[in-house]
Amino acid sequence: MGSSDLGTGVRRVPSLWCIGACWMAVAGTARSAEEPLSSVVEPLVRHATSSPDGSAAATFVPGDFGRPTNELPIGVFDSGIGGLTVLEAILSLDAFDNRTLRPGADGRPDFENERFVYFGDQANMPYGNYPREGNEAYLKELILKDAVFLLGRRCWPTADAASPVLDKPPVKAIVIGCNTATAYGLAEIRAAIRAWGIPVFVVGVVEAGARGVLESARDLVARDEAIAVLATVGTCNSMAYPKAIGSAFGRAGRRAPKVVQHGFADLAAVIEGDPAVAATTSVERVLAVGLRGMMDDYRRSGGSRPVGSVVLGCTHFPLVREEILAELGRLRRHEADGIRPFEPLIAEQVDVIDPAGLTARELFRTLALERLRAPASPGGAAPEKKENLFFMSVPCLQAGDDGAWARAKFGRSPGRLDVEDTRVVPMTVGLLPEPSLNLIRTRLPQVWSSLGR
Numbered sequence: 001m002g003s004s005d006l007g008t009g010v011r012r013v014p015s016l017w018c019i020g021a022c023w024m025a026v027a028g029t030a031r032s033a034e035e036p037l038s039s040v041v042e043p044l045v046r047h048a049t050s051s052p053d054g055s056a057a058a059t060f061v062p063g064d065f066g067r068p069t070n071e072l073p074i075g076v077f078d079s080g081i082g083g084l085t086v087l088e089a090i091l092s093l094d095a096f097d098n099r100t101l102r103p104g105a106d107g108r109p110d111f112e113n114e115r116f117v118y119f120g121d122q123a124n125m126p127y128g129n130y131p132r133e134g135n136e137a138y139l140k141e142l143i144l145k146d147a148v149f150l151l152g153r154r155c156w157p158t159a160d161a162a163s164p165v166l167d168k169p170p171v172k173a174i175v176i177g178c179n180t181a182t183a184y185g186l187a188e189i190r191a192a193i194r195a196w197g198i199p200v201f202v203v204g205v206v207e208a209g210a211r212g213v214l215e216s217a218r219d220l221v222a223r224d225e226a227i228a229v230l231a232t233v234g235t236c237n238s239m240a241y242p243k244a245i246g247s248a249f250g251r252a253g254r255r256a257p258k259v260v261q262h263g264f265a266d267l268a269a270v271i272e273g274d275p276a277v278a279a280t281t282s283v284e285r286v287l288a289v290g291l292r293g294m295m296d297d298y299r300r301s302g303g304s305r306p307v308g309s310v311v312l313g314c315t316h317f318p319l320v321r322e323e324i325l326a327e328l329g330r331l332r333r334h335e336a337d338g339i340r341p342f343e344p345l346i347a348e349q350v351d352v353i354d355p356a357g358l359t360a361r362e363l364f365r366t367l368a369l370e371r372l373r374a375p376a377s378p379g380g381a382a383p384e385k386k387e388n389l390f391f392m393s394v395p396c397l398q399a400g401d402d403g404a405w406a407r408a409k410f411g412r413s414p415g416r417l418d419v420e421d422t423r424v425v426p427m428t429v430g431l432l433p434e435p436s437l438n439l440i441r442t443r444l445p446q447v448w449s450s451l452g453r
């Protein structure tokens with residue numbers, strides 16, 4: 001791949017006719033990548049390549065990308081375990097013929113020859129609340145550090161080890177499996193990759209979700225329906241979804257649908273069973289209050305088109321898809337003073353758009369387009385099972401300091417690249433709290449089977 005192509009993630013390969021149709025969509029991705037480096041991430045971009053062997057924190061070795069990278073794993077990151085829903089969608093995807101690359105299932109997982117490195121920045125989550133705390137700057141630095149971790153070799157064998165090790169493989173592609181991180185960091189990561197001149201492409205869940213609205217929703221515009229985006233407060237404040245949906249429809253020459261948004265501050269934490277919030281509320285309660293608030297606002301603002309589709313714009317929300325639909329149904333039937341105020345504003349059948357599966361498809365297409373797929377086994381034999389790697393961050397504070405960490409983390413300032421206040425360690429069953437484990441065990445079988453015990 002020539003360096004002029006780097007960072008854009010765009011090259012048209014006419015022979016791959018079946019994925020060429022997606023070129024326009026991928027080209028749209030490139031436009032947002034033309035943004036320059038912000039002053040917040042510029043110091044980190046310089047720092048990231050300053051350690052010749054990648055042994056300093058937040059660095060990688062550019063030379064690792066100086067040879068063909070097809071055999072390298074694919075990186076997926078999120079603010080925590082939520083992105084595992086995206087990895088599950090990737091691991092279980094069978095939407096293409098692996099030999100011809102044409103759309104259509106062939107009974108084999110589309111990524112059967114690939115290996116994955118997952119990173120959940122659990123110590124620093126929830127990302128969705130940094131903008132609310134007025135600290136978007138630090139959030140952007142965290143997001144770029146996540147990408148640098150995936151590109152690098154460095155991790156800690158355990159939280160209390162004397163020194164880090166350099167045996168983590170770098171990755172050939174990055175999937176931002178976090179909506180908030182895509183909203184605040186996709187353009188920065190792409191700009192950084194261009195500055196580093198490495199052949200790595202980046203796929204984000206928001207763009208894939210927006211294209212999904214265009215491709216897979218019922219004809220919202222013809223039916224004159226609105227679309228609701230449910231996400232974190234940060235993702236909603238960024239307007240990433242309305243903008244991405246507007247661009248996707250604009251590029252297709254179509255009028256964009258009306259987008260209604262609601263940002264949930266606590267839903268991800270409640271879904272994970274975080275004791276700090278789960279003790280005082282429940283998924284049903286948070287949904288009831290949030291969706292009612294969204295529909296009240298929509299009604300008050302003069303909204304008249306019924307909401308016909310819902311975008312699950314947060315990694316955790318696919319885990320409560322049924323509860324969301326049930327609550328919308330309840331709201332539709334809600335009666336006050338003999339009238340049903342929300343009946344005209346919520347369609348009888350609401351479609352759900354889950355960006356996870358759409359992101360998996362986009363990853364496949366882009367890997368093929370960039371000719372970065374891992375080589376198949378000789379003779380088309382079933383590949384050997386590849387070991388996926390899972391990592392998570394843990395705070396460096398002493399035991400018992402959890403409360404202090406929770407209070408301090410939103411107030412940190414960017415630029416202190418010498419400070420390593422969290423460590424990235426292998427994610428093991430023993431490190432995850434029971435509610436998170438339960439979610440993975442019961443809802444994410446592919447991930448569960450490859451997570452280290």
Ligand code: DGL
Pocket residue numbers: 078079080082083125126127128129177178179180181232235268313314315316
């Ligand atoms: N992973 C985040 C997202 O998809 C939700 C959790 C968080 O706020 O960190 O937006």
